[in-house]
Amino acid sequence: MTQCPHAETAAAVPLSGPRFQTEPAQLYREMRRDHGSVAPVVLDGDIPAWLVLGYRELHQVAGDPVLFSRDSDLWSQWENIPDDWPLLPMIGRKQPSILYTVGPRHVERARMISDALEAVDPFVLKRHAEEFADELIDRFCTTGATDIIASYAMLLPARVLARIYGVSDETGDALVGSINDMIDGRERALAGQQHLATTMFDLLAAKHVEPGDDVASRMLADPGGFTDEEVAQDLMVMMAAGHQPTADWMGNSLRLMLTDDRFAASLSGGRHSVAEAMNEVLWEDTPTQNVAGRWASRDTRLGGRHIQSGDLLLLGIAAANADPQVRTDGSSLTGGNNAFLSFGHGEHRCPFPAQETAEVIARTGIEVLLDRLPDIDLDTPAEQLTRRPSPWLRGLTDLPVTFTPTPATGGRA
Structure with missing residues (x-):
């Protein structure tokens, strides 16, 4: 067995359990109090890792791709990882996706993805989001009550992304459960990953025969000479990273607007408050809580810890956003402060066109909902709302309203 990197440290924190649902902010505060800005954690199967809690330390790790590499082959724990480990979709080996590509090839793939997304007309993107939003709202608007997560937020991003990527509407709907299973990292994670992969390879086969004005076709036509395997893997990343966090961004923002008096007066249509709620969520309740990962390419020190070559470091986005070293006044940040780390940092951060796509889908979805149902109200005590049991993404299990x-409007544009 490979030496545990935490042999010197007792009480490593399990990166699982109900507290990630109920009180993650308090959990991160306790970890920072007990361990400092870099905390020892254990993943499923007692696999050791480090969780980077400090804003400056996370900035350092994400900004140094040589010392803290995305090359998962560096990991010293591979001999202890079973083939059916449920976190393999999140921490994979030899996955030819952009997530694990380093150096010039990563730069070239990031350019290919950005170019393919940037070519999407923003007005067309917004029109797709409005069209699908109206269609989904039509399904429940006559009833007077619904679970806004299951009937709306969990469906809208995947449908819009499927449309611009070139996937059929029916196939896009079927991907929602697979993506959720994959990201939650439980017993159905590998099956979810396989279904998503099959869908992307089928899409590319169809686009070779009949290219279209869509993201997949543009990626295939890119002059960088990428293989179908590379394009399919990148599309998987783009679909998973584009759908679930955007759905949770919508859900978390609506929860804030429906439970916080600062937003109550504007539910009749104030556009500015929607943007403020979305910005505050990226600071205080970010969908992307923890990200795997980076691997130390040599022995080093970080946050007072001895990091061994081959150690896995997880980026604690939510904890870093709340770091008291940079949040000295403890205030809620609802204005134009975009220094949050919710989209990552460094060369592996979320490409800017992907961020814009997510923001257009989420904001349009919220605005259309509030336009159509201006008196929408929460149908359960706020303290009874629950979250999915994932240490990676933070999203509501339901939001009854x-x-x-x-x-119904008949699916107006």
């Missing part, structure tokens, strides 16, 4: 029944 009531509203005055309104007629």
Whole structure:
């Protein structure tokens, strides 16, 4: 067995359990109090890792791709990882996706993805989001009540992304469960990953025969000479990273607006408050809580810890956003402060066109919902709302609401 990197440190924190659902902010505060800015954690199967809690330390790790590499082959724990480990979709070996590509090839793949997304007309993207939003709202607007997560937020991003990527609407709907299973890292994670992979390879086969004005076709036509395997893997990343965090961004923002008096007065249509709620969520309740990962390419020190070559470091996005060293006033940040780390940092951060795509989908989804159902209200005590049991993404299991029944529009554009 490979030496545990935490042999010197007692009480490593399991990166699982109900507290990631119920009180993650308190959990991160306790970890920072007990361990400092870099905490020892254990993953499923007692696999050791480090969780980077400090804003400056996370900035350092994400900004140094040589010392803290994305090359998962460096990991010293591979001999202890079973083939059916449920976290393999999140921490994979020899996955030819952009997540694990380093050096010039990573730069070239990031350019290919950015170019393919940037070519999407923003007005067309918004129109797709409005069209699907209206269609989904039509399904429940006459009833006066719904679970806004299951009937709306969990469906909208995947449908819009499927449309711009070139996937059929029906196939896009079927991907939602697979993506959720893969990201939650439980017993169905590998099956979810396989279904997503099959869908992407089928898409590329169809686009070779009949290219279209879509992201997949543009990626295939890129002059960088990428293989179908590379393009399919990158599309998997783009679909998973684009759908679930965006759905959770919508859900978490709506929860804030429906439970916080600062936003109550604007539910009749104030556009500015939607942007403020979304920005505050990226600081205080970010969908992307923890990210795997980086691997130390040599022995080093970080946050007072001795990091051994081959150690896995997890980026504690939520903890770093709340780091008291950079949040000295303890205030809620709802204005134009975009220094949060919710989209990552460094050369492996979320490409800017992907961030813009997510923001257009989430904001349009919220605005259309509030336009159509202006008196929407929470149908359960706020303290009874629950979250999915994932240490990676933070999202609501449900968000029951009531509203005055309104007629369906017939899927207006």
